[in-house]
Amino acid sequence: MPPTDAEKRQAAREVIDILQEIATLLNTNLNRQQLSYCVSLIENGVNPEALANVVRELRAQYPQPSEESEPDGK
Amino acid sequence: MSKSQEERVEHALTQLLEHILPSYPGEDPAAADERFDDAFDFAFDSINSAGAPLIASNVNHVSDLIKHKLVRDNGSPERALRFGNLYSKLLSQPVLNQKWAMLHFLYKLSESTTGQDHSGSRTIQGIGVQNQTQLPGTPPKRQDEQQEQMRSPVFNEAFSNSGLLKLPVSSESPKQPLRHIPSDRTERKKDRKGVDTSKDPVEDESSPSERKYLPMKPSEPNLLRDLPFTLQGLSASTLVFSSSKTLEIPPTLPIPLVSLLHTLAEPSLLYRGLSEFVESSEGGLVGQSFRSALSKELRAYLGLVATLEGEIKRALAMLDESQPYQGIGKAGVTLKRCVIWTREATMGLRLMSVMVEQSKGKKGGQLISLIHSFSLTHGDPYVRTFAERLLSHVTRPFYEMLRQWIYDGELADPWLEFFVSEQSEEEINDLNGDGRKGGATSVWEDKYKLKDGMIPSIITEEFAKKVFLIGKSLNFIRYGCGDAQWVESYSKEASKELRYGDTANLEHSIGEAYKTTMARLISLMADKFKLFEHLQALKKYILLGAGDFIAVLMESLSNNLDRPANSQYRHTLTAQLEHAVRNSNAQYDSQDVLRRLDSRMLELSHGEIGWDVFTLEYKIDAPVDVIVTPFGSKQYLKVFNFLWRVKRVEFALGSTWRRCMTGARSVLGTVSDKVGADWKIARCAVAEMIHFVNQLQYYILFEVIESSWNELQEAMHRPESTLDDLIQAHARYLNSITRKGLLGSQNTDFTGQLHELLKVMLAYKDAVDGLYSFSVAEFTRRQEMSAKIETRTAEGRWGVTEKDSLADTDASTPSLPGSKRRPRTKDAESPFPLLQPAGGNEDDVLPALRIRLKNLSVDFRARVNVLLGDLYHQPDADMRWLAMVMNFNDVYQPVRKKRRVPEKKPSRETPRAVGAEGKTGK
Numbered sequence: 001m002p003p004t005d006a007e008k009r010q011a012a013r014e015v016i017d018i019l020q021e022i023a024t025l026l027n028t029n030l031n032r033q034q035l036s037y038c039v040s041l042i043e044n045g046v047n048p049e050a051l052a053n054v055v056r057e058l059r060a061q062y063p064q065p066s067e068e069s070e071p072d073g074k
Numbered sequence: 075m076s077k078s079q080e081e082r083v084e085h086a087l088t089q090l091l092e093h094i095l096p097s098y099p100g101e102d103p104a105a106a107d108e109r110f111d112d113a114f115d116f117a118f119d120s121i122n123s124a125g126a127p128l129i130a131s132n133v134n135h136v137s138d139l140i141k142h143k144l145v146r147d148n149g150s151p152e153r154a155l156r157f158g159n160l161y162s163k164l165l166s167q168p169v170l171n172q173k174w175a176m177l178h179f180l181y182k183l184s185e186s187t188t189g190q191d192h193s194g195s196r197t198i199q200g201i202g203v204q205n206q207t208q209l210p211g212t213p214p215k216r217q218d219e220q221q222e223q224m225r226s227p228v229f230n231e232a233f234s235n236s237g238l239l240k241l242p243v244s245s246e247s248p249k250q251p252l253r254h255i256p257s258d259r260t261e262r263k264k265d266r267k268g269v270d271t272s273k274d275p276v277e278d279e280s281s282p283s284e285r286k287y288l289p290m291k292p293s294e295p296n297l298l299r300d301l302p303f304t305l306q307g308l309s310a311s312t313l314v315f316s317s318s319k320t321l322e323i324p325p326t327l328p329i330p331l332v333s334l335l336h337t338l339a340e341p342s343l344l345y346r347g348l349s350e351f352v353e354s355s356e357g358g359l360v361g362q363s364f365r366s367a368l369s370k371e372l373r374a375y376l377g378l379v380a381t382l383e384g385e386i387k388r389a390l391a392m393l394d395e396s397q398p399y400q401g402i403g404k405a406g407v408t409l410k411r412c413v414i415w416t417r418e419a420t421m422g423l424r425l426m427s428v429m430v431e432q433s434k435g436k437k438g439g440q441l442i443s444l445i446h447s448f449s450l451t452h453g454d455p456y457v458r459t460f461a462e463r464l465l466s467h468v469t470r471p472f473y474e475m476l477r478q479w480i481y482d483g484e485l486a487d488p489w490l491e492f493f494v495s496e497q498s499e500e501e502i503n504d505l506n507g508d509g510r511k512g513g514a515t516s517v518w519e520d521k522y523k524l525k526d527g528m529i530p531s532i533i534t535e536e537f538a539k540k541v542f543l544i545g546k547s548l549n550f551i552r553y554g555c556g557d558a559q560w561v562e563s564y565s566k567e568a569s570k571e572l573r574y575g576d577t578a579n580l581e582h583s584i585g586e587a588y589k590t591t592m593a594r595l596i597s598l599m600a601d602k603f604k605l606f607e608h609l610q611a612l613k614k615y616i617l618l619g620a621g622d623f624i625a626v627l628m629e630s631l632s633n634n635l636d637r638p639a640n641s642q643y644r645h646t647l648t649a650q651l652e653h654a655v656r657n658s659n660a661q662y663d664s665q666d667v668l669r670r671l672d673s674r675m676l677e678l679s680h681g682e683i684g685w686d687v688f689t690l691e692y693k694i695d696a697p698v699d700v701i702v703t704p705f706g707s708k709q710y711l712k713v714f715n716f717l718w719r720v721k722r723v724e725f726a727l728g729s730t731w732r733r734c735m736t737g738a739r740s741v742l743g744t745v746s747d748k749v750g751a752d753w754k755i756a757r758c759a760v761a762e763m764i765h766f767v768n769q770l771q772y773y774i775l776f777e778v779i780e781s782s783w784n785e786l787q788e789a790m791h792r793p794e795s796t797l798d799d800l801i802q803a804h805a806r807y808l809n810s811i812t813r814k815g816l817l818g819s820q821n822t823d824f825t826g827q828l829h830e831l832l833k834v835m836l837a838y839k840d841a842v843d844g845l846y847s848f849s850v851a852e853f854t855r856r857q858e859m860s861a862k863i864e865t866r867t868a869e870g871r872w873g874v875t876e877k878d879s880l881a882d883t884d885a886s887t888p889s890l891p892g893s894k895r896r897p898r899t900k901d902a903e904s905p906f907p908l909l910q911p912a913g914g915n916e917d918d919v920l921p922a923l924r925i926r927l928k929n930l931s932v933d934f935r936a937r938v939n940v941l942l943g944d945l946y947h948q949p950d951a952d953m954r955w956l957a958m959v960m961n962f963n964d965v966y967q968p969v970r971k972k973r974r975v976p977e978k979k980p981s982r983e984t985p986r987a988v989g990a991e992g993k994t995g996k
Contacts, residue, residue: 011168014167015164015167018163018167019164019180021156021160022140022157022160022180023183023184025144025153025157025160026140026144026180026181026183026184027147027184028180028184030183033093034090037086037087037089037090037093038090038176038179039176040082040086041083041086041090042175042176042179043171043172044079044082044083046083048172048175048176048179048182049178049182050120051179052179052182052183053120053182054116054117054120055183056183057116057120058091058117061113
């Protein structure tokens with residue numbers, strides 16, 4: 001049976017959980033939302049190394065005043 | 075990418091950026107927007123330009139990478155384990171398509187976060203560059219830590235090959251091998267290209283330069299150059315001896331080198347201490363030879379140091395400046411090698427310093443024993459051989475002393491190291507209490523003492539005793555006997571070199587020397603000094619062995635000695651002695667013996683008669699007085715005294731008996747009616763006493779003296795006897811005489827009893843003499859009476875008048891015991907003093923005499939009983955024999971008296987004693 005949406009969502013959540021744990025293990029300082037966006041980007045074919053560079057650069061250029069990133073939005 | 079995809083990407087990117095970009099409070103929105111736009115443009119460009127990923131997508135590979143990273147970063151595998159679990163879970167998920175990409179992304183991100191400090195202002199030139207720039211990053215971080223600078227190829231070689239633990243000094247080195255692993259793996263992947271393959275040459279190049287060390291100060295060649303000096307205990311520029319016990323190691327060295335230097339410092343310090351000891355010059359001969367033996371060993375050590383120095387010089391000449399650490403590893407001489415080379419020498423030095431430590435305060439034989447114990451009982455064969463080597467050297471002065479002692483009898487011991495020590499005069503006097511033992515005795519006994527503590531363990535105790543005796547005898551022969559000549563000749567011919575290790579030979583020589591010396595000494599004693607003759611003479615004269623001489627002497631002296639002591643003259647005594655000698659067999663003795671014989675008077679005290687102070691004397695001089703000690707001479711005199719008294723009593727009783735017997739035929743026959751019964755009693759009593767005295771004398775002379783003499787002869791003529799044996803035998807001889815001769819025993823006072831007995835006997839003799847004179851007086855009186863009657867009858871008068879009859883009645887009437895109570899009449903004819911027994915008081919005299927005689931004989935009896943009682947209970951069989959012989963017919967009842975009660979029941983046997991002779995039974 002093709003997986004239902006609910007199942008897909010469930011599976012997606014699990015995957016995100018796993019990935020988040022891995023990310024924590026690796027000290028990547030990514031929170032859940034950032035991670036999910038990264039996942040979607042990569043799923044869409046973005047080069048992971050390039051993405052990592054981007055993230056890094058942005059972090060370096062705009063250091064966080066606090067640990068949490070509060071998107072202020074535009 | 076398709077349009078929709080692009081759109082999605084854009085959207086997602088926007089969202090992400092929104093989340094990533096922080097917001098600064100108080101920033102105006104325009105700036106924030108501008109930031110956002112910049113970021114977005116940048117992100118978009120980079121994403122589009124990156125294109126496809128360069129690395130082949132291999133999920134497993136990336137997971138391995140992550141795992142390694144986790145292990146590396148955290149030091150514990152638990153995170154890696156967790157990751158493994160998650161990874162497997164992830165794999166099982168069907169949703170995510172780009173697992174690899176995701177993981178890779180995360181991996182890259184995580185790497186960058188840890189290396190974030192160093193990113194600095196770098197431009198992104200690719201990941202390989204990034205990797206590369208990380209490497210130089212870490213060394214600068216750790217530059218201040220000195221310890222990890224020391225990573226010379228030598229050490230790596232040393233530590234990695236021998237598997238020694240390297241100190242956890244640098245975190246870089248663990249990274250090195252690990253980093254090699256990724257490079258290895260990248261090598262394996264053929265289609266790797268680009269950045270990763272560029273890693274390899276970069277890393278290879280950076281390996282030598284990576285081990286960026288600061289040159290250590292001081293460098294190893296410098297240390298090596300200074301090493302020979304250090305090993306000799308001299309301060310060098312790098313390693314300074316701050317005191318005699320400490321060596322300073324420069325603090326700038328890394329720890330492994332420091333530990334090496336510690337090992338090398340040990341022989342240096344030991345050598346320093348030992349050379350100081352060797353230079354010191356205290357202690358005796360043995361100590362000095364010990365020091366010289368040690369210095370020989372130290373010289374061998376110095377030889378080793380010289381060789382080492384040669385090697386080092388050669389190696390230093392070969393140093394290659396270009397190589398790291400100047401290629402010292404290749405030259406073949408390193409500090410580590412030196413440690414190996416000096417290892418055995420260090421053991422030797424350690425052993426020597428242990429010996430030196432333990433030898434403090436010891437000297438002579440003790441020192442030898444110490445080293446010998448090392449050679450005997452130590453488990454390590456190296457130690458044993460070492461100690462053996464030392465021993466032959468160290469014992470040389472000891473053997474020299476031994477040789478001189480054995481063959482010359484001289485003690486050449488300036489440092490008091492030998493086990494025979496000489497004692498000075500004062501010490502001897504202190505020992506003996508005012509030098510009681512004078513003369514040669516003290517020379518023999520006390521001049522040399524055996525010090526047990528100083529006997530080295532290389533010779534046994536028995537051996538030492540033999541050696542001691544030999545030397546003592548030689549010395550004695552030389553000085554005491556005056557036979558130095560023989561000693562000289564003997565030492566010349568027999569003296570030979572004694573050495574350590576030659577035990578059989580040594581024992582043989584000592585045995586020979588012993589036999590020769592002892593034999594010589596005994597023969598000297600016997601021949602030159604006529605020891606045995608003197609002993610014989612002592613027995614003859616002092617112990618009354620020569621009966622004829624003694625008899626004559628006694629006869630001639632008896633009148634003299636009855637007079638009081640202060641009227642004796644020395645010359646009369648000597649004259650009597652000469653007379654006795656001439657008239658007996660003593661005249662045939664050698665002049666030497668006769669010369670020594672002398673008569674003497676003991677100290678007088680008031681009221682003594684000559685008998686009490688007279689004594690014979692036999693002069694003994696050195697060296698015979700070693701055997702007949704002054705104490706022994708005193709014992710001889712005591713015995714003489716006792717025997718003389720007994721002899722005197724015997725003589726007195728004998729003369730009385732003679733008189734009685736001869737008188738019985740003449741005078742006494744006539745008065746037997748009056749005093750006949752008394753005479754019978756008296757005769758019996760005297761006979762009893764004579765028997766007693768005879769038995770006593772026989773016992774002492776034959777049972778005691780003769781048998782002891784036989785024992786003495788036996789002991790003296792044994793072939794292996796030494797002077798000490800002779801001394802002992804003689805002492806035993808005298809002791810047994812005094813003991814068995816009833817003179818010396820402690821518990822029962824035989825001497826006192828015997829003296830009393832003798833006194834009683836003498837008193838009895840006096841009483842008997844009194845009786846005799848009384849009888850003679852009576853006889854004379856009767857003679858006169860009858861003569862008077864005759865003359866009167868011749869004149870024609872009455873033969874017997876009233877007066878006469880009165881007097882007569884008293885005298886001539888057979889007087890029965892008890893009928894003596896006649897009124898005393900004054901006899902006009904005999905105006906003699908009252909006490910004269912021949913006078914008119916015969917009534918009193920005779921009864922008095924009778925009473926006295928009775929008392930004395932009773933007393934005698936009682937005392938004999940007591941004596942017998944004591945004798946019976948003696949442990950010695952001979953004394954019991956005496957008691958038996960005295961009481962052979964059981965005439966006495968031996969009484970064992972208690973000490974408190976002075977007298978027990980008197981004997982009941984008195985009436986029976988009258989006719990005791992021949993009768994048996996009680």
